[in-house]
């Protein structure tokens with residue numbers, strides 16, 4: 013598609029031909045059919061970009077961002093587009109900067125336990141290189157086969173093993189990034205320290221609104237010597253939730269404590285042929301890892317807690333295939349629900365672990381109140397719950413009921429000391445929920461920080477902040 017033909021009221025010929033000169037003709041997408049591919053993530057939110065560019069290195073991004081500034085062009089960073097909050101969807105148009113071509117590992121230092129990577133590398137691709145070396149990058153979102161490290165950092169992703177090893181922010185040592193004025197900035201260092209403000213921490217989880225990450229220095233760990241995986245099936249999801257709480261309270265340190273419950277378990281059971289009876293309400297996947305000779309004792313204590321809470325089936329995975337099947341089922345949970353309805357609404361609240369049984373009970377109550385079916389996948393050990401509601405978006409009443417139910421879930425979570433997001437971020441989806449968490453003054457403080465980095469509000473506009481906060485902190489005016 014030539015620049016002459018593609019130019020429109022948003023994109024001048026001058027901008028398009030300069031972009032083409034920087035990234036090459038092949039890597040500037042302007043056809044409608046290409047733009048649609050970059051108009052969505054894993055939520056029902058949609059927003060078509062005006063163009064898409066796929067740069068291949070930091071210098072190209074720097075030049076492109078300088079052009080954006082010159083033309084006051086909104087820009088949205090994108091990894092694999094698996095976000096569950098609308099993060100990479102261009103809410104206000106603009107140009108999508110897709111980073112999937114920047115997928116190289118630049119350096120691996122096993123002695124000091126770090127790697128430097130480009131942001132477009134997929135999480136699992138990194139693991140596949142590290143595993144044969146006896147190492148891994150512990151944050152393991154269920155989307156790891158496609159989600160990129162840039163996206164993991166953008167959302168501060170969690171995952172099953174984050175219970176023991178910490179979430180993405182605990183593994184980012186430093187960043188190379190481009191600010192909205194085109195400046196390259198480096199944060200952090202290869203050894204832990206406390207020098208000045210923690211800019212690495214600020215950028216991690218900032219959803220592409222403050223800077224574009226062009227390289228990441230990540231902490232890696234030796235693979236555990238041994239792992240034991242147990243599946244525990246309960247007839248009551250409250251019993252399962254109590255078990256989770258009691259395992260942690262007992263001072264045990266499982267690496268994984270995941271829960272699949274309600275309609276989600278029913279679907280997963282059928283799709284993956286797990287063979288559980290129809291009375292099963294909740295499945296816990298429990299892993300312990302470490303030195304082989306220390307694990308049996310920990311497993312025994314965990315099993316005792318499961319038995320006390322009336323577990324129906326308690327079984328240790330006996331082969332790698334059996335373990336893999338369980339993980340396949342856990343990671344495929346959301347897709348399994350797709351058999352019921354064409355759409356699914358999801359949120360990702362987190363509650364103090366002691367509140368898990370209460371929250372699980374609330375899921376049922378809220379579901380009944382709004383006439384929806386609600387089942388959850390959970391990083392239960394962290395108190396992080398992903399309740400999901402299958403619905404048909406073409407039926408307005410179903411959509412409305414699902415949205416109302418998830419709003420009630422967020423309200424319940426915050427009222428018992430939790431948060432509206434454990435790991436998926438705010439994006440477009442939870443903007444109103446920010447009001448449940450923060451006062452106007454706190455939101456304005458965050459907004460001022462955003463405008464300090466990005467006075468013209470060019471990076472990923474339309475995310476995170478409620479409308480009234482935007483109105484009280486105008487673009488270009490941070491006072």
Ligand SMILES: Cc1cc2nc3c(=O)[nH]c(=O)nc-3n(C[C@H](O)[C@H](O)[C@H](O)COP(=O)(O)OP(=O)(O)OC[C@H]3O[C@@H](n4cnc5c(N)ncnc54)[C@H](O)[C@@H]3O)c2cc1C
Nearest residue numbers: 091092093094095099154155160162163166169170220225
């Ligand atoms: C089936 C399924 C399971 C999931 N499981 C989990 C889970 O277990 N844990 C979890 O935390 N999430 C999970 N997610 C959500 C999602 O996969 C994560 O948020 C993931 O980290 C997003 O990565 P991505 O490459 O797809 O990023 P995208 O969706 O493309 O982008 C996410 C955000 O990061 C920003 N961003 C991307 N790259 C950069 C960059 N280089 N610089 C600055 N900002 C950038 C974007 O602007 C956007 O705001 C799941 C999603 C699905 C569909």
